[in-house]
Amino acid sequence: MFKIRSLVTALALTSSISVASAWEALPTHAESPADNPTTPAKVELGQMLYHDPRLSSTGTVSCSSCHNTMLGGEDNRAVAMGVNGQTGGRSAPTVWNSAFNKVQFWDGRAASLEDQAAGPVTNPIEMGMKNWDEVVARLKSIEGYKEPFEQAFGKDSISKETATKAIAAYERTLITPNSPYDRYVSGEKSALSAQQVHGMEKVAELGCTNCHSGPAFNGPGMFQKFPVIPNGYWEAQHHFSKDKGLAEVSKNPADEHLFKVPTLRNIALTAPYFHNGSVKTLDQAVTLMAKLQLGKDLSKQEVADIVAFLNGLTGEFPRQKMPTLPGTSGSTFNN
Structure with a gap:
């Protein structure tokens, strides 16, 4: 428990702590x-x-x-x-x-x-x-x-x-660099569309990068409470608070509903969303994050712009050559 507690105290826990966030390309x-x-x-x-x-x-x-x-x-x-x-x-x-x-x-x-x-x-x-x-x-x-x-x-x-x-x-070899976003921040200004740039600007304006900071958009090892703002309607729909998060491990009530800030890299490919996978689409995930974490109601256009930007975080996947596994000659481990 001490190991977990020391991690928590050493890392930022709430969105009220601003994390300096420059737009950074992902290391290779x-x-x-x-x-x-x-x-x-x-x-x-x-x-x-x-x-x-x-x-x-x-x-x-x-x-x-x-x-x-x-x-x-x-x-x-x-x-x-x-x-x-x-x-x-x-x-x-x-x-x-x-x-x-x-x-x-x-x-x-x-x-x-x-x-x-x-x-x-x-x-x-x-x-x-x-x-x-x-x-x-x-x-x-x-x-x-x-x-x-x-x-x-x-x-x-x-x-x-x-x-x-x-x-x-x-x-450690599973890295996806050279997304449209990476190329954009490296100087290729045509790599993102105008809509994606609008979404990028909106992400910064809203404060999303207070938590989703750094080149991997996952913060410096942060834990964040989710949801920050209680909402009975969305809780009834998605049961977000059923999972106690870090408190399940630390057994400390102060850690309830704290979760590791996940990466936004390749997020367009990883539906459904959130710790319990209860949100099926990226646009709904964006809408709920703004509402439950920031207290913001986004317009359809703002959601569309942010989703467009998030699609620009899909990187290049290194080709995977599937391994040949050693066989179990003449025997099996299973009944």
């Missing part, structure tokens, strides 16, 4: 931590593990099941589906550009991509493995994993730590 590379430098061997192994459903108890769910790198980096479901058709209470956030998140998960309970990679595998609803010892035993029993682990980490290196480091290394 993400820095790696000192204890997990990115290497081609790690990335190759991480991509294999990321797409391997045998990291789940039923052999049916992989990281890519909920965070699809052939789409917008999530699953376009209201809430993610795990083993045996179970569903949780939150929408899967996009994996694209997750390297630029200061914290991971909607409630920010993981401080790094390495920490994040460890969680879903043993979550009973998500991938359903009993524990990481069981996961490691399974990986060691797959003969074809020995060589890629050895190339990435050395001999006899299959472990929870190396598996999660490899997945994180792969995820």
Whole structure:
């Protein structure tokens, strides 16, 4: 709990705190931590593990099941589906550009991509493995994993730590630069339409960038209360407040309804919206954010302009060559 509390106190919590926001292009590379430098061997192994459903108890769910790198980096479901058709209470956030998140998960309970990679595998609803010892035993029993682990980490290196480091290394390559917005702020003034520029100006005028700041439009690791302004009608429609957010982890009532500020990058591809996936369209999401966070009623034209700008945040997706996974010769893990 102290780790989470220290994160909260160190980061901005409300929109009343103005975050200096220059219009910045997205970097093309993400820095790696000192204890997990990115290497081609790690990335190759991480991509294999990321797409391997045998990291789940039923052999049916992989990281890519909920965070699809052939789409917008999530699953376009209201809430993610795990083993045996179970569903949780939150929408899967996009994996694209997750390297630029200061914290991971909607409630920010993981401080790094390495920490994040460890969680879903043993979550009973998500991938359903009993524990990481069981996961490691399974990986060691797959003969074809020995060589890629050895190339990435050395001999006899299959472990929870190396598996999660490899997945994180792969995820740090999932960056989508060179969107129309990026080209515009880099000097190509024809990259955005006049309507998109109007929307960009409106986003700044309204104060959206107080939270959605920086090159990834996700703030400096901020948590934000949602909704800020109670509204009985919209609560009845979408049940936003049913989820206690950070308080679900910290158990501190002061943290109720605090959520990590999500990226706006590629948001046009990641419907439905919000932590519970209850809003189906981007124009409705914009309307509700203005109403519930800023107390503003936007005109149809203002909404259309902002949506046009948000479409300009769709970047170029690096081509993904799907990995060939090592087989389980003559046997299966499942009944």
